[in-house]
Amino acid sequence: MLNLERLRTLDALARHGSVSGAADGLHVTTSAVSQQMAKLEREVGQPLLARNGRGVRLTDAGRLLADHAARIISQVEQAQADVEAQRGRAVGELRVGAFPTAMRGLLPGTLSALRTCHPDLRVRVREQEPEESMAAVVRGDLDMALAIDWHNKRMPVPAELTRTHLLDDSVDIAVPADHRLAGRERISLADFAEDEWISWNEGQFCHEWLVFSLRGAGVEPRIAHIAEEHHTQLSFVEAGLGVCVTPRLGRGPVPHGVRLLPVCDSVRRHVYAVWRSDADRRPSIRAAVDTLRQVASGIGG
Structure with missing residues (x-):
């Protein structure tokens, strides 16, 4: 009998086009993907992958089984939905x-x-x-x-x-209490052309958004520090190490030495x-x- 998790791996390979892409999509190692595929090939008794330069491609049998895998995965979801729906709660x-x-x-x-x-x-x-x-x-x-x-x-x-x-979650710019703009009622991203920023990890969607937005406002980003948590970013701001974007959702208490400035162009998530x-x-x-x-x-x- 075909193993559902191995079919999920094959489906990921078909969607991502490579072992590394499938591994990233499944949040497993490339070795784990290769092992699952080797087991699946033994189950079906024929090759599902073929060498393609430095990568791999699906064989005809691999593409055929991948099509079935996508339908099977969808059918499993529908079955679960139907069972729940029949119970009505x-x-x-x-x-x-x-x-x-x-x-x-x-x-x-x-x-x-x-x-x-x-x-x-x-x-x-x-x-x-x-x-x-x-x-x-x-x-x-x-x-x-x-x-x-x-x-x-x-x-x-x-x-x-x-x-x-x-x-929709509005955001503010957090600045140190003695920042030159701390007394302003509203600001624009363009006002921070000379400031250093505390941002999220590089490659994260929010980091990319910050760089994109600053450049759209005519500001070349000066990313001084990277911190994952908003509260860590605010601690850096309080210490005078830069400014940061701080969403209102789930914000919690703000350090005493931080001022929050609304953005006049309605930055929001x-x-x-x-x-x-x-x-x-x-x-x-x-x-x-x-x-x-x-x-x-x-x-x-």
Whole structure:
């Protein structure tokens, strides 16, 4: 019998076009992908991959089985949705990935409400950056992800996912209390042409957005420090080491030596939920989406 996890690996290879791409999409090592494929080839009794220069390509048998794998994975999702739908209520386990500020600002109230209204639903949450969590939803490791994009830079959403908007999250610029602009009521990104920035990790969507936005405002970014957590960034700002963007969602207390300046061109993030389209009928998905919307409606951007 064909192993479902190995079919997921083959599906990832077909979608990403390489062993390294499949490994990145599945968040495993290239060795793990190769091992899964070797086992799958033994199961079917013929080669599924062939050498192609320094990489690999799917054989005719590999492409044929990959087509079946995509349909099988989708059918498994539909089967789970149908079983839940027949019971007519949210039950079982729902795995959710969320970026850090949504973990703090959106999920505690959501999980509490779900526990009260749907006691047979077990929600398991994992903190991940949006790119990682969406990839996990695509491959079936998560059922839902909370993700973001920006008013001037959108994040691509895979075609097999459904998305719904939850809220718009405004952001401010955090500056030291003695900063030359600390007394201003509103500022523009162009006002920070001479400042050094504390940013997110290079390669992350939010870091790319910051560089893109500064350059769009005519400012060549001067990234002095990289810090993953917003509270760490604010501590650096308080120490006079630069300025940073700070979202309002899940912000929490701001250090005494930091001033928050609203941006006059309404810099904001769009927060949304995504899930696999073939799982749309699952009562657990619908319950989570409805509850997220209710909680988000009470959060000011």
